[in-house]
Amino acid sequence: MRKLDYYILDVFTTQRYTGNQLSVVHTPDALSLDEYHKISREFGYSETSFIHYSETTGALEVRSFTPAGFEVNGAGHNLLGAVILALLKQWDIFKTQTTATWVSINGTPIGVNVTQKDDHLFVTMKQHPAEIIGSVPSAKISAAVGLDAEMLGSNGWENKIVKTEVAHLMVPVKDLNVLALAIPNKTRLKAISEEYGFEGFYLFSTAPSAKGYLASARFFNPGIGIDEDPATGTAAGPLTGYLEKLGHIQKQSDHIIFQGEQTGHPSEIHTRVEDDGIVVSGSSVIVMEGSLYL
Numbered sequence: 132m133r134k135l136d137y138y139i140l141d142v143f144t145t146q147r148y149t150g151n152q153l154s155v156v157h158t159p160d161a162l163s164l165d166e167y168h169k170i171s172r173e174f175g176y177s178e179t180s181f182i183h184y185s186e187t188t189g190a191l192e193v194r195s196f197t198p199a200g201f202e203v204n205g206a207g208h209n210l211l212g213a214v215i216l217a218l219l220k221q222w223d224i225f226k227t228q229t230t231a232t233w234v235s236i237n238g239t240p241i242g243v244n245v246t247q248k249d250d251h252l253f254v255t256m257k258q259h260p261a262e263i264i265g266s267v268p269s270a271k272i273s274a275a276v277g278l279d280a281e282m283l284g285s286n287g288w289e290n291k292i293v294k295t296e297v298a299h300l301m302v303p304v305k306d307l308n309v310l311a312l313a314i315p316n317k318t319r320l321k322a323i324s325e326e327y328g329f330e331g332f333y334l335f336s337t338a339p340s341a342k343g344y345l346a347s348a349r350f351f352n353p354g355i356g357i358d359e360d361p362a363t364g365t366a367a368g369p370l371t372g373y374l375e376k377l378g379h380i381q382k383q384s385d386h387i388i389f390q391g392e393q394t395g396h397p398s399e400i401h402t403r404v405e406d407d408g409i410v411v412s413g414s415s416v417i418v419m420e421g422s423l424y425l
Contacts, residue, residue: 132422137174139419142212143303143362143390143398145251147418150398151362151391154179156423161194166425171196173423177357179212185391189227191217191234199356205296206241206256206411207364210234214243214254215415246333248414255399255412256364258295261372261404262349265292267300275323276351277314278304285336288377289351291358293369295409298329299350301373306338307347311393324354333366335388337379345386345402349393351405361391362398368409371402383407 136157144150152172158181161332162170171179180195192269195209203209214234217224227234233240260336267290273280284289285303292300302325313334320332331352340347348370350363367388374380382404391398403410 134424137421137423138216138417140212140216140392140415140417141312141396142208142215142415143364143400143413144354145249145414145416147416149197149391150396150415151360151396153208153413153415155213156181158183166195167196168200169203170288170423171200172198175196177360178209182213184217184222184224185235188235188269191224191242193234193236195236196233197356198345200235201355204237204239205365206236206258206368208362210236210241210411211254211256211364212415215252216417218245218252218254219417220390222378229235230323235315247322251414251416253412253414255410257407258365258368258409258411259413260295261369261376262294263291263373264294264298264377265327265329265423266290267292267323271323272302275319276332277316278309282309282312291373292327292329293373295368295372299331299333299366299369300327300329301370302332302334304334304336307336307340310334310347310349312337315351315353315359317358319408320351321354324352326415330354331360331363331366331368333363335370337374340389342387343372344389345380347353347389347392350390359394361394362400363390367400367402368411372402372409375404380417381405396402407410
């Protein structure tokens with residue numbers, strides 16, 4: 132029997148019991164695929180990250196899985212929470228990195244920067260520039276999210292598939308009330324994502340909010356076992372890039388996307404479009420820790 136340490140974090144927040152829940156397991160080295168799947172299923176959160184420091188690569192190595200057994204890549208809450216955990220535990224994950232700091236997600240290097248604000252660590256991750264790779268008619272989407280077609284298409288914007296690391300569908304809705312009314316139909320959503328070749332649905336509204344958010348959003352990705360996600364960095368990046376391409380925002384301006392209100396886990400995802408990519412950042416807090424047995 133083997134014993135592994137685990138941690139539960141709330142990600143894209145500075146307050147415990149808000150944000151996106153993430154389980155992180157510290158492993159001495161790689162596990163078997165079956166072990167990754169079993170542990171992720173046991174935790175049941177949208178994603179579980181497995182981490183260890185590699186002396187060979189000189190980097191924190193991260194692999195992340197959903198309860199349904201899908202491996203998750205890209206710079207999202209699964210990576211941000213894992214990095215902040217390592218820093219909070221004072222693991223020296225950047226000890227051999229001299230010119231730039233980075234970590235590895237499933238073998239792919241992701242650049243990260245660390246700052247501190249008001250006693251909280253913030254990690255910044257760089258995604259690729261946003262690329263629009265397709266569109267989906269509102270008539271296809273409306274029934275799958277329980278809305279009338281005329282409730283979609285705010286400002287005349289179209290439903291576009293946008294990719295940084297991961298391709299998601301950006302779905303503009305008329306206002307915040309419409310956003311709250313959405314009821315996902317998992318079977319229909321899965322069929323649409325398979326037909327058009329993307330992962331999740333990011334419903335959003337740019338209606339003004341009291342805190343000045345760039346957008347309020349909801350994310351559905353039943354194709355990989357995520358019914359609704361409280362915070363989705365891999366979708367917030369593409370959304371910010373899409374809004375910049377529409378001329379709604381400018382490069383080098385800082386924004387916050389609000390997500391998770393309907394799940395009871397409000398989250399704030401900080402984003403910025405730069406010339407060479409999209410910055411996604413946020414904080415995390417540890418809420419639990421313990422041991423698991425294999």
